[in-house]
Amino acid sequence: xLDPKQLEALSAVVDSGxxxxxxxKLFLTQSAISQRIRQLEEHLGQPVLTxxxxxxxxxxxxxxLQHFRQLSLMEGELLNTLLPDGEQSDFTxxxxxxxADSLATWFLPxxxxxxxxxxxxxxxxxxxxxxxxxxxxxxxVAGCIxxxxxxxxxGECHFLGCMRYLCLATPDFAAxxxxxxxxxxxxxxxxxxxxxxxxDLHSQFLRQVAGYDGSTPHITLPTPQGFVQATRxxxxxSLLPELMIDDDLxxxxxxxxxxxxxxxxxxxxxxWRVESSLAxxxxxxxxxxxxxxxxxxxxxx
Amino acid sequence: xLDPKQLEALSAVVDSGxxxxxxxKLFLTQSAISQRIRQLEEHLGQPVLTxxxxxxxxxxxxxxLQHFRQLSLMEGELLNTLLPDGEQSDFTxxxxxxxADSLATWFLPxxxxxxxxxxxxxxxxxxxxxxxxxxxxxxxVAGCIxxxxxxxxxGECHFLGCMRYLCLATPDFAAxxxxxxxxxxxxxxxxxxxxxxxxDLHSQFLRQVAGYDGSTPHITLPTPQGFVQATRxxxxxSLLPELMIDDDLxxxxxxxxxxxxxxxxxxxxxxWRVESSLAxxxxxxxxxxxxxxxxxxxxxx
Numbered sequence: 001x002l003d004p005k006q007l008e009a010l011s012a013v014v015d016s017g018x019x020x021x022x023x024x025k026l027f028l029t030q031s032a033i034s035q036r037i038r039q040l041e042e043h044l045g046q047p048v049l050t051x052x053x054x055x056x057x058x059x060x061x062x063x064x065l066q067h068f069r070q071l072s073l074m075e076g077e078l079l080n081t082l083l084p085d086g087e088q089s090d091f092t093x094x095x096x097x098x099x100a101d102s103l104a105t106w107f108l109p110x111x112x113x114x115x116x117x118x119x120x121x122x123x124x125x126x127x128x129x130x131x132x133x134x135x136x137x138x139x140x141v142a143g144c145i146x147x148x149x150x151x152x153x154x155g156e157c158h159f160l161g162c163m164r165y166l167c168l169a170t171p172d173f174a175a176x177x178x179x180x181x182x183x184x185x186x187x188x189x190x191x192x193x194x195x196x197x198x199x200d201l202h203s204q205f206l207r208q209v210a211g212y213d214g215s216t217p218h219i220t221l222p223t224p225q226g227f228v229q230a231t232r233x234x235x236x237x238s239l240l241p242e243l244m245i246d247d248d249l250x251x252x253x254x255x256x257x258x259x260x261x262x263x264x265x266x267x268x269x270x271x272w273r274v275e276s277s278l279a280x281x282x283x284x285x286x287x288x289x290x291x292x293x294x295x296x297x298x299x300x301x
Numbered sequence: 302x303l304d305p306k307q308l309e310a311l312s313a314v315v316d317s318g319x320x321x322x323x324x325x326k327l328f329l330t331q332s333a334i335s336q337r338i339r340q341l342e343e344h345l346g347q348p349v350l351t352x353x354x355x356x357x358x359x360x361x362x363x364x365x366l367q368h369f370r371q372l373s374l375m376e377g378e379l380l381n382t383l384l385p386d387g388e389q390s391d392f393t394x395x396x397x398x399x400x401a402d403s404l405a406t407w408f409l410p411x412x413x414x415x416x417x418x419x420x421x422x423x424x425x426x427x428x429x430x431x432x433x434x435x436x437x438x439x440x441x442v443a444g445c446i447x448x449x450x451x452x453x454x455x456g457e458c459h460f461l462g463c464m465r466y467l468c469l470a471t472p473d474f475a476a477x478x479x480x481x482x483x484x485x486x487x488x489x490x491x492x493x494x495x496x497x498x499x500x501d502l503h504s505q506f507l508r509q510v511a512g513y514d515g516s517t518p519h520i521t522l523p524t525p526q527g528f529v530q531a532t533r534x535x536x537x538x539s540l541l542p543e544l545m546i547d548d549d550l551x552x553x554x555x556x557x558x559x560x561x562x563x564x565x566x567x568x569x570x571x572x573w574r575v576e577s578s579l580a581x582x583x584x585x586x587x588x589x590x591x592x593x594x595x596x597x598x599x600x601x602x
Contacts, residue, residue, distance in 0.1 A: 016498040025498075027516075091492065091518040103527060112534045121492055123521040191392065191422055197317040197326075215328075217392040220424040225526050226404060233413045 002043070007068040009036035010048055010061060014140075015123075017054035040064075057139065066139030066272075069095060073142060073276055092278060093121045097136055097144030099129035100195065101163060102267065104224040105243040107145070110289030114281055128198045129265065136270055143271035143282065155272050158287055161294025162264040167205065168245065168254040169237035177237070178257060184212050192218045193227050193238040201263060202239055209261050239263060243293065264299040303344070308369040310337035311349055311362060315441075316424075318355035341365075358440070367440030370396060371575050374443060393579060394422040398437055398445030400430035401496065402464060403568065405525040406544040408446070411590030415582055429499045430566065437571055443580065444572035446587075456571050459588055462595025463565035468506065469546070469555040470538035478538070479558060485513050493519045494528050494539040502564060503540055510562050540564060544594065565600040 012022035013033065023030040041048055048061035057065055073094060098107050103126055114120060125135050132146035136155065151157040169178070177190035187206060194202050197220070206212040219236050221227055224244060231238045232248070237257060248254040269286050271279055313323035314334065324331040342349055349362035358366055374395060399408050404427055415421060426436050433447035437456065452458040470479070478491035488507060495503050498521070507513040520537050522528055525545060532539045533549070538558060549555040570587050572580055 021498065093518075100524075103522075103524060108527065108530050108534055108536070112536060115536055121518055121520050124523060124527070125521075126523045197322065217394075217422055219422050220426075221404075222425060222427045223401075223404060223524060223526075225524075226409065226425070229409050233409055235409070235413060235416055 002064070002067075003036075003039070004068070004071065006036045006040040006043075007064060007071070009033050010040060010057070011065055011068050013037065013049060013055055014057050014061070014065060019055070062137075062139040064139070069139065069142050070272060073278065091119045091121045093123055094143075094278070094282070095123040095125065095141040097125045097127060097132035097141040097146070099132055099145055099147075099267070100126050100222075101129070101224050101241050101244070102145050105163075105241060106289060106293045110286055110293075111282070114285040118278060118281060120278065120282075128196055129267065130200075131198060133270055136272075142279065143269065145267055145269055145286075147265060147267060148270065149266065149268055152270060155270050157268045157270045158283065159298070160267045160269050160287065160290035161296050162266050162299060164242045164295055165201070165205075165239040165263040165265065166242055166245070167209075167237065167257045167261065168231055168240050168248070169257055170232065170234040171252065171255050173234045173237055174255050174257060182210050182258060184210065184214065187212045187216055188214055189217070191236040192216050193221055193230055193236045194218050195224075195227075196220060196222055201265070205239055205263050208263075209258060264295060264297075266298055267294065303365070303368075304337075304340070305369070305372065307337045307341040307344075308365060308372070310334050311341060311358070312366055312369050314338065314350060314356055315358050315362070315366060320356070363438075363440040365440070367573075370440065370443050371573060374577055374579065375575070392420045392422045394424055395444075395579070395583070396424040396426065396442040398426045398428060398433035398442040398447065400433050400446055400448075400568070401427050401523075402430070402525050402542050402545070403446050406464075406542060407590060407594045411587055412583070415586040419579060419582060421579065421583075429497055430568065431501075432499060434571055437573075444570065444583065446568055446570055448566060448568060449571065450567065450569055453571060456573050458569045458571045459584065460599070461568045461570050461588065461591035462597050463567050463600060465543045465596055466502070466506075466540040466564040466566065467543055467546070468510075468538065468558045468562065469532055469541050469549070470558055471533065471535040472553065472556050474535045474538060475556050475558060483511050483559060485511065485515065488513045488517055489515055490518070492537040493517050494522055494531055494537045495519050496525075496528075497521060497523055502566070506540060506564050509564075510559060565596060565598075567599055568595065 009022060012025050013019055016022050016025050019030050019033050023033045037049060044060060046060050047058050048064060049055040049057060073092065103124060125141055127135060129147045132144040133148045133152055135141045136144045137152055178186050180186060187210060192202055219230060221230060227238050227240055228244055230236050231240060232253060245254065249256060269283060271283060310323060313326050314320055317323050317326050320331050320334050324334045338350060345361060347361050348359050349365060350356040350358060374393065404425060426442055428436060430448045433445040434449045434453055436442045437445045438453055446461065479487050481487060488511060493503055520531060522531060528539050528541055529545055531537050532541060533554060546555065550557060570584060572584060
């Protein structure tokens with residue numbers, strides 16, 4: 001059997017980003033952490049971590065992390081079941097990958113009741129919606145919300161619904177850049193907002209609605225709330241989730257640049273195929289809530 | 302002289318996270334990108350990128366990126382000066398590292414006027430406040446907002462002010478976990494929120510106000526808005542920037558668990574020591590705005 005203390009050390013080093021921080025997290029000395037990692041590597045006959053700063057798991061390390069997280073989850077549930085009812089049991093922590101726009105809107109309300117009922121905590125990792133499944137494949141998380149529509153190996157996936165994005169700007173911005181419409185000349189001049197270098201929602205949208213394939217000046221902002229704030233300040237136009245705009249359209253603070261045109265982005269919930277009642281409850285909570293807040297029709301191709 | 306086309310290819314590969322994406326970004330073929338990187342490496346006699354996925358800059362690569370970003374900035378300004386007034390000049394894009402709580406609150410309003418006046422765009426990278434200067438040192442950004450109080454080599458640093466954090470929870474949460482006060486027993490049971498494995502603001506606070514050095518159950522949430530939302534939902538207590546709580550205290554939605562106790566986190570603006578009027582204007586804008594919204598007294602040690 002693998003020694004769970006060694007796996008715990010590996011997990012702490014990867015999560016905290018260093019041997020010294022892992023030591024502090026586990027209340028051990030740094031040399032105790034190094035020793036556990038070394039023993040694990042000797043046992044397996046291969047490295048589990050790159051000695052970079054921060055250390056990164058090797059392929060073997062990633063598989064071990066995935067295994068350790070499933071193990072922790074199962075053990076947490078077992079203890080919750082075994083402990084007498086009156087006794088305050090420990091919290092269970094589940095690592096999940098959530099796309100930024102879901103985290104900014106519906107994720108926390110969706111899991112609120114379950115977290116309180118099952119004494120559940122989350123270690124939320126955030127990424128672009130097309131990349132959250134990489135967090136799962138790399139063993140960092142037990143489940144993820146993203147755009148991938150097929151299960152990853154060893155996992156299951158469920159359709160949650162579509163998040164709808166509208167193309168918005170302030171009236172001043174629209175008058176300044178789009179007075180002649182959504183033309184190629186305007187798109188080459190008007191600052192847009194993108195989430196990161198990995199984000200191609202905006203360029204896909206321009207290709208789709210305007211056949212525009214050129215470059216566009218842009219602000220890079222790694223938070224959905226930054227998109228909303230920068231758009232409201234008139235610094236750029238952007239695709240904003242309809243769930244994030246309050247009364248901006250009614251109040252006239254923002255204009256829909258292309259009424260009737262939008263992006264419906266299908267989101268999926270991925271989790272490992274593991275028999276765990278907590279994982280099952282989480283799927284139920286997410287799917288139930290998503291049915292209320294996300295659009296349930298898949299967009300036409 | 303270094304070939305700027307090669308540097309541009311390096312920058313695109315690092316920013317977009319791959320040779321294929323860099324090719325798309327620069328409207329080149331992937332083999333053209335590979336060739337430019339290879340020529341750069343042959344010219345320097347050493348690798349500039351690790352062939353990992355995503356590729357990361359080597360030490361030499363980082364220095365080149367830093368150089369390239371300063372070069373781009375200076376060239377952008379030069380062109381803005383040289384082009385006739387009537388001609389619509391290109392935007393200048395500046396990469397900056399901003400701590401999450403500043404980005405969530407005062408950063409965008411502080412730069413709004415400057416962005417419009419100087420046709421400036423930002424490539425914002427976000428990190429924990431203790432780590433933004435690493436983005437600068439690694440050559441990813443031209444400036445950063447963080448907690449480091451001494452200039453990094455080749456840079457300057459200016460005190461912006463302190464962000465004040467209050468320790469808040471819903472009345473229900475306070476009654477459930479802190480009915481007997483801010484005791485060690487309560488702290489071992491009550492779920493807190495931390496930003497990431499690198500974030501130790503919360504544990505520092507517990508050490509300082511309660512002499513508590515043990516572990517604490519926690520939700521990991523990588524967005525300041527997630528902190529606010531989870532705290533309002535009663536899922537945890539947390540340290541929230543006073544700039545992010547609306548009327549929560551007045552309305553009784555949230556309670557201050559330790560009235561009169563708080564964390565004042567000093568923030569600094571770091572930038573390269575480079576003669577550029579745009580960089581100077583940015584410093585002026587940030588320092589001027591920060592004087593209005595951040596607390597100007599340094600906390601006692």
